[in-house]
Amino acid sequence: VFDCTDNRLENGYLFLLLQTSRxxxxxxxxxxxxxxxxxxxxxxxxxxxxxxxxxxxxxxxxEEVNKKLDSLAVLLSKSQE
Structure with missing residues (x-):
C-alpha cells in the first residue's frame, strides 16, 4: 500500500502514475x-x-486524464453497441 499522507502527492495522480508503462x-x-x-x-x-x-x-x-478516460469509455461502449 502506498500512502500519500505527506501532502506532496495526490492519491489520484499516484494511481495514474502507477499504471504507466514506465x-x-x-x-x-x-x-x-x-x-x-x-x-x-x-x-x-x-x-x-x-x-x-x-x-x-x-x-x-x-482531472484531465480522468475526463479523457471517461470519454474513451463512452466511445468504447458505443462502438460495442
Whole structure:
C-alpha cells in the first residue's frame, strides 16, 4: 500500500502514475526473473523515480486524464453497441 499522507502527492495522480508503462517496465526490470509480484520487494517498488509537479497541478492533471478516460469509455461502449 502506498500512502500519500505527506501532502506532496495526490492519491489520484499516484494511481495514474502507477499504471504507466514506465512504472510497469521498472517493475519488470526488478522482477528477479519471474513475472509475479511476489518476486518484488518494497525497495524495488520505491526505487522508481518520477517527476512530481506541484499538488495543484497533480490535481489538474488527474482531472484531465480522468475526463479523457471517461470519454474513451463512452466511445468504447458505443462502438460495442
Amino acid at each position: 512504472y510497469r517496465d521498472h517493475l519488470d526490470l526488478h522482477a528477479h526473473g519471474t513475472a509475479n509480484q511476489a518476486s518484488l520487494n518494497i525497495s524495488d517498488m520505491l526505487s522508481f523515480t518520477a517527476t512530481i509537479p506541484p499538488l495543484k497541478e497533480q490535481v489538474s492533471i488527474t
